[in-house]
Amino acid sequence: MAAASRNRARDKYSVLLPTYNERENLPLIVWLLVRSFQESGSNFEIIVIDDGSPDGTREVAEQLEKIYGSDKILLRPRAKKLGLGTAYIHGMQHATGNFIIIMDADLSHHPKFIPEFIRKQKEGNFDIVSGTRYKGNGGVYGWDLKxxxxxxxxxxxxxxxxxxxxxxxxxxxRLYRKEVLQKLMEKCVSKGYVFQMEMIVRARQLGYTIGEVPISFVDRVYGESKLGGNEIVSFLKGLLTLFATT
Amino acid sequence: MTKLAQWLCGLALLGTAWATLALDPLGLHLPLPCRQVLWPFPVYLLVAFGCYSLATIGYRLSTFNDCEAAAKELQEQIREARADLSRRGLKF
Structure with missing residues (x-):
């Protein structure tokens, strides 16, 4: 019991924020994150992985680093757009937390849910806690019927x-135990929507436990949301690949 | 076993059971009304599954929450964040 509570006190949460042209959103999401963590009293760091955004996301991130301190905001930019999967690997290499939180930087995921993720994780000692739009009070904003x-x-x-x-x-x-995310990153090969799906499917295969927290998904406030025919086709392809191979 | 293999196994099992009863290669001589029900059974199954799918998707669609309050709250917090960050010297 004493060991468990000592471990608890040492728990640290590393938030990975891959960005590309998020100069509007980045300060806001960081502000919300910091406030949420300060209210819940958890130990945290925010790792910004900017893929060479031409809009000056990196300059804004540097200002944020000055405001909040380089122990809270870590800038780990890359030269060009290299994809989400490698951004997570890249960010994870610099993460000092024992838990990793993955979220979008475009304000569609609200940091207010993170304390609930943390509570859920402790409650069931889960390896992964996944936000869900499809359960309980979860939902979306800004989506049309189609x-x-x-x-x-x-x-x-x-x-x-x-x-x-x-x-x-x-x-x-989602929230992952660091070693679980590392293991999953080695196994997962898909891209885009399918990548997130493969992470959960592989996690189940490897016997990891998954808890769920209902979240509200507020579709992009600034910038454009994308869901075209291409996304649907590649989603179906990925789904069938997982169906046949896992 | 992959999910695909699981599905094929299940379908093969059902298919064999149906063929055994409906086509009667063993000469069980089930009564005619029974066989009449058995013949279109795969079609029934398909239609039932289709109905179930549509009903489920329809129900979940109608209960999909619209998070108006969350969007409003976020807008307020954005204003708050901008004000606070500007005060701390952030140039947007």
């Missing part, structure tokens, strides 16, 4: 085919 139909339909087909044991597979607001 987008909702596609989302619900795709989710249903995925549930039937893969029976993954988690309700939101394409969401990317």
């Amino acid at each position: 987008r909702k139909i596609i989302s619900r339909g795709a989710n249903f087909v995925t549930q039937v085919l893969l029976r993954p044991g988690a309700s939101d597979l394409t969401g990317s607001f």
